[in-house]
Amino acid sequence: MDVKFSHIWNVSVEEALQLQTTLSRLVDIQTPLHLDNIHLIAAIDVAYNRENTEMFGAVVLMQFPELKLLSNFVTRAPIVRPYLPGLLSFREIPAILPVLEKLSEPIDLFMCDAHGVAHPRGLGLASHLGVLFDKPSIGCAKKPLVGDFIMPGERKGSTSPIKLNDNLVGYVLRSRENVKPIYISPGHKLTPEDALRVVERCIRSYRIPEPLRVAHQMANRARRVMEGKVSGIRIETFEE
DNA sequence: GCGACAG
DNA sequence: ATCTTGTCGC
Ligand SMILES: [Mg+2]
Numbered sequence: 001m002d003v004k005f006s007h008i009w010n011v012s013v014e015e016a017l018q019l020q021t022t023l024s025r026l027v028d029i030q031t032p033l034h035l036d037n038i039h040l041i042a043a044i045d046v047a048y049n050r051e052n053t054e055m056f057g058a059v060v061l062m063q064f065p066e067l068k069l070l071s072n073f074v075t076r077a078p079i080v081r082p083y084l085p086g087l088l089s090f091r092e093i094p095a096i097l098p099v100l101e102k103l104s105e106p107i108d109l110f111m112c113d114a115h116g117v118a119h120p121r122g123l124g125l126a127s128h129l130g131v132l133f134d135k136p137s138i139g140c141a142k143k144p145l146v147g148d149f150i151m152p153g154e155r156k157g158s159t160s161p162i163k164l165n166d167n168l169v170g171y172v173l174r175s176r177e178n179v180k181p182i183y184i185s186p187g188h189k190l191t192p193e194d195a196l197r198v199v200e201r202c203i204r205s206y207r208i209p210e211p212l213r214v215a216h217q218m219a220n221r222a223r224r225v226m227e228g229k230v231s232g233i234r235i236e237t238f239e240e
Numbered sequence: 241g242c243g244a245c246a247g
Numbered sequence: 248a249t250c251t252t253g254t255c256g257c
Binding site: 045046048083084085086088089091092113114115118119120124125139141142143144145146183 | 244245246247
């Protein structure tokens with residue numbers, strides 16, 4: 001899979017903010033998505049080691065709408081930037097970029113554990129990734145970042161709009177009855193309603209949509225398996 | 241100046 | 248995000 005736009009990642013905070021503003025002009029949340037043409041979803045998540053020195057990324061390919069796990073790709077990368085609210089994409093995208101560029105499968109849509117346009121400058125991680133690869137993307141976060149909204153009803157399926165400066169940027173969705181809701185916003189190439197529809201169809205029995213739930217598990221599994229190892233060689237330590 | 245603040 | 252066992256409620 002090739003990127004449409006590419007830019008350096010080791011930039012200063014000021015440059016990162018400027019890049020977001022520039023790239024946000026390319027974001028499209030107007031063009032409707034034809035659900036019938038969506039067959040392959042790539043869900044992405046990243047896990048960290050306890051020392052906060054390494055990231056383990058997972059890209060899970062799931063068949064839609066059957067939600068059948070097709071494949072999983074993992075990566076390992078050093079943490080080079082601290083976490084700053086609003087700049088998450090500059091920290092996590094570099095870790096998974098290598099895998100995505102090597103993928104040959106025809107990805108129809110990205111689902112990310114982050115926000116899309118519900119972001120201070122309209123370019124959350126999901127939007128950033130969507131623009132770079134020129135593909136539809138959805139942001140599905142566990143906590144709000146910006147925007148105004150009221151809590152949806154306690155019943156599964158209840159929703160409430162998220163507004164940012166009078167603009168609709170997403171929906172809060174109660175994916176499970178009496179359980180904290182999730183925050184959905186389009187990343188790129190689909191509308192807020194489309195993003196909500198896709199996520200709703202990805203909810204199986206848990207709060208987190210199946211693709212992201214599995215990606216989260218795979219990222220953590222990769223950490224368990226790989227951390228402590230060096231270039232594929234198992235290192236064992238024994239006490240005196 | 242204060243509070244908010246994805247992962 | 249990560250550190251962690253039991254406990255309460257649906
Ligand atoms: Mg995550």
